[in-house]
Amino acid sequence: MMCGMTGAPAAAAEPTHGQIPGDLGWNLGMVLRGYQSRFEEAVADMPEGIRGYQVLSAVVHRDPPNQQALGAHLAIDRTVLTYLLDKLVAARLVERVPAANDRRARKIVPTGQGRTVLSRYEVRVAAAEQSLLSGLATDEVAQLSGLIRRLAMEIHRAQPNSNPCEAMDHLP
Amino acid sequence: MMCGMTGAPAAAAEPTHGQIPGDLGWNLGMVLRGYQSRFEEAVADMPEGIRGYQVLSAVVHRDPPNQQALGAHLAIDRTVLTYLLDKLVAARLVERVPAANDRRARKIVPTGQGRTVLSRYEVRVAAAEQSLLSGLATDEVAQLSGLIRRLAMEIHRAQPNSNPCEAMDHLP
DNA sequence: GACAGACTATATGTCCCGCAGATTATCTGC
DNA sequence: GCAGATAATCTGCGGGACATATAGTCTGTC
Numbered sequence: 090m091m092c093g094m095t096g097a098p099a100a101a102a103e104p105t106h107g108q109i110p111g112d113l114g115w116n117l118g119m120v121l122r123g124y125q126s127r128f129e130e131a132v133a134d135m136p137e138g139i140r141g142y143q144v145l146s147a148v149v150h151r152d153p154p155n156q157q158a159l160g161a162h163l164a165i166d167r168t169v170l171t172y173l174l175d176k177l178v179a180a181r182l183v184e185r186v187p188a189a190n191d192r193r194a195r196k197i198v199p200t201g202q203g204r205t206v207l208s209r210y211e212v213r214v215a216a217a218e219q220s221l222l223s224g225l226a227t228d229e230v231a232q233l234s235g236l237i238r239r240l241a242m243e244i245h246r247a248q249p250n251s252n253p254c255e256a257m258d259h260l261p
Numbered sequence: 262m263m264c265g266m267t268g269a270p271a272a273a274a275e276p277t278h279g280q281i282p283g284d285l286g287w288n289l290g291m292v293l294r295g296y297q298s299r300f301e302e303a304v305a306d307m308p309e310g311i312r313g314y315q316v317l318s319a320v321v322h323r324d325p326p327n328q329q330a331l332g333a334h335l336a337i338d339r340t341v342l343t344y345l346l347d348k349l350v351a352a353r354l355v356e357r358v359p360a361a362n363d364r365r366a367r368k369i370v371p372t373g374q375g376r377t378v379l380s381r382y383e384v385r386v387a388a389a390e391q392s393l394l395s396g397l398a399t400d401e402v403a404q405l406s407g408l409i410r411r412l413a414m415e416i417h418r419a420q421p422n423s424n425p426c427e428a429m430d431h432l433p
Numbered sequence: 434g435a436c437a438g439a440c441t442a443t444a445t446g447t448c449c450c451g452c453a454g455a456t457t458a459t460c461t462g463c
Numbered sequence: 464g465c466a467g468a469t470a471a472t473c474t475g476c477g478g479g480a481c482a483t484a485t486a487g488t489c490t491g492t493c
Contacts, residue, residue: 108410109318109383110384110386110390111314111315111383111386113296113390113406113409114297114300115413117289117292117293118293118336119416120409120413121290122336123416123419124289125286128283143286143287146282146283156470156471157469167470167471168451168452168453168473169451171471172472188470191470192458192459192470193458193460193469193471194470211281218285221285221412221416222412224415232408233409234288236404237288237405240292240394243396247295327441328441329440338479338481339442339443340442340445340479340480340481341480342442343442343443343444360441363441363489364488364489365442365487366442366488367441367442
């Protein structure tokens with residue numbers, strides 16, 4: 090989780106900027122929580138819900154060479170990924186095939202069914218994202234998306250191995 | 262933490278916008294994770310770490326009338342809040358005093374020591390937040406902060422009782 | 434004024450999930 | 464060929480969230 094943070098809608102004062110330390114975290118947590126609740130209902134009837142979608146999406150769009158790369162990208166623990174993939178394999182959405190040049194590793198490939206299921210859910214997820222941002226003007230959405238994206242990239246670059254979900258766990 | 266989301270730094274394609282559904286979540290998760298790791302070390306030697314800071318900050322700056330309001334704002338479960346406050350009380354940072362007009366409720370008030378400790382940590386937290394945003398220009402920081410703040414407010418308004426930390430837990 | 438129902442905080446028990454450690458199989462370098 | 468590192472898996476532990484139960488208190492009604 091990590092989740093929400095401190096005290097955002099502070100009483101009054103401050104000219105809309107120069108907030109209380111921790112407010113950024115509260116705002117981030119609030120946005121993320123809103124995002125997740127919408128995301129969750131969008132993929133509710135998918136195996137393993139959000140995580141299942143994330144894994145399937147990453148497998149299709151990023152084609153990671155092995156489970157470790159997949160888990161690292163999603164910041165999912167390897168031991169968790171094991172039984173997470175078990176479910177997806179059982180649902181015939183992905184397959185574990187021996188990796189080409191490393192017999193220790195398994196390559197996760199999507200099944201045809203997996204691709205179709207993913208594309209079906211993607212429209213729902215896109216709608217959920219739009220719904221989340223519906224309060225902003227279109228140019229603001231573009232601004233925010235771009236800035237968050239840039240920020241995420243820089244953090245990603247600076248922090249190769251991020252520890253997964255202590256973040257979400259601590260979200261208020 | 263909920264944590265990261267799907268596959269952000271997607272291979273190539275797309276003109277920097279119109280991303281893969283789920284990317285927003287991945288970016289949010291990445292930013293939040295980066296935020297938390299910095300936040301965490303900033304308040305590492307505080308009782309209960311991040312949560313402790315959040316609670317103390319909310320108590321000082323928002324002055325919630327009872328524990329329920331405090332927990333709702335931070336999206337912390339009430340049963341968790343109980344022993345969380347136990348630690349803070351033991352550390353002499355806050356006190357449980359009988360609420361003025363409702364003897365069922367306990368008002369959480371900061372001690373003098375609590376206020377000084379908080380202000381000491383606040384400079385560190387503020388530095389951590391600046392560090393997180395150091396990759397952006399100053400006007401971009403203002404833009405991003407404002408947009409996230411607005412978004413958080415709207416989500417907060419639309420979603421009175423948010424479920425806490427499944428968000429962070431599911432972060433990749 | 435007393436009683437029923439709702440509400441605050443707390444204690445207890447349970448369940449789930451993520452993490453650390455150990456295990457097996459494999460790759461890489463000497 | 465052997466030692467050390469790496470990929471996936473399995474097992475056990477612990478923390479955190481939720482449901483339930485309880486004690487004390489408030490609010491409304493008759």
